[in-house]
Amino acid sequence: MTIIVCPKCSKKHRADTSRIVAKKKFLVRCKACEHKFVVNLDNSDAVQPVTPSQPEVQTPSVVQTSGTKTPRKICVTLSKGGVGKTTTAVNLSAGLAMSGFKVLLIDTDTQGQSSFLLGIRPAAGLTELLTGELPPKETIIKARPNLDLLSGGRSLAGAKRIIDKKSFGSEWTLSEALEKVDKDYDFVIIDTSPGWDQLTVNVLLYADEILTPVSLEVLSLHGLAEFTKNLHAIKKYKEIDLKYVLPTFLDTRVEQPKDIYRKLQGIYGDKVCTPIRYDEELSKIPSHGKTIFEFRPDGDAAADYGALVRRIARNKNLLLG
Ligand SMILES: Nc1ncnc2c1ncn2[C@@H]1O[C@H](COP(=O)(O)OP(=O)(O)OP(=O)(O)O)[C@@H](O)[C@H]1O
Ligand SMILES: [Mg+2]
Secondary structure, eight states: OOEEEEEOOOOEEOOHHHOOOSSSSSEEEEEOOOEEEEETTTTOOTTTOOOOTTTOOOOSEEESSSSSOOEEEEOOOOOSSSSEEEEHHHHHHHHHHTTOOOOOEEEETTHHHHHHTOOOOOOOOOOHHHHHHOOOGGEEEEETTEEEEEEOOTTHHHHHHHHHOSSSSSHHHHHHHHTTTGGGOOOEEEEESSSHHHHHHHHHHOOSEEEEEESSSHHHHHHHHHHHHHHHHHTTTTTOEEEEEESBBOOTSSHHHHHHHHHHHHGGGBBBOOOOOOOOOHHHGGGGGGHHHHOTTSSSOOOOOOHHHHHTOTTTTOOOO
16 A cells, blocks of 8 residues: 655545556546646655554545556657558557457547548547547447447547647546546557647657657658657656657668668667558558458558567567458
């Protein structure tokens, strides 16, 4: 047992951290004043051991919002457009689901292309979850075996306005909404829109790991450098890592993409994944509503995305399907 003291209202809360902590650092919400704060068990003024003379505390009074058995939350993001974010989010999710993991794919883009790529037209999605118009379970649809989808789309523009108008805690809106639904999954994969807005900040505060697809051209390298600068602002509030840099659109016949790939390796080292080659089949799949594993399972793109799935699952021998 540990006593956690809310830095805002000073309320003392009793928490069984031995049971809830997979990580040393985790996010909690004070039930008395609703304030959210990060607790670092190794080094935090907010944590005190329980002593026999400890005054009465409200029990149980902190809600752990991360740190127990939670899914791995990976956002696929880069401010630059057209680098393969949606293609990656969808095919990575599909590959993980085919390997037996329970996956929730979340589309946070007003373009709503994840559902399009999967060949579905959902009646509801992330907007209704964020606005509370529908019960959480009714906002998620089954896209494939083991793969659920919380779709994006034009209506998200309205949800963004609601987030923007909140006077307090707007940046945690997505985390709070997903808290109710994400516990059933092994992986939550989030596709983001190009650019950087309030919803991007919400996604980064929710996710734990970042995967950035980088098309192998000079402008994308600049985009990645800009993005890592913006990420520093988020890191003040929570732990989040740029874990995977995924080179995309590799055309092996041309020298420049290979040079850029080597540059990426020089800067980002082990974070750089095996590239996704340029493959026309990938540009065809949107009009078929199929994943690359369904559309061309023996092609280059399925092999490349298969390698990504194994890397993310940390299992070189993982069988897809
Ligand atoms: N490796 C590839 N080879 C060929 N075409 C690809 C490849 N990856 C993606 N594409 C195609 O490139 C286009 C852009 O890809 P995608 O929509 O995944 O990018 P995005 O980063 O999500 O774009 P946006 O920033 O607009 O959301 C799509 O038409 C897609 O089918
Ligand atoms: Mg996209």
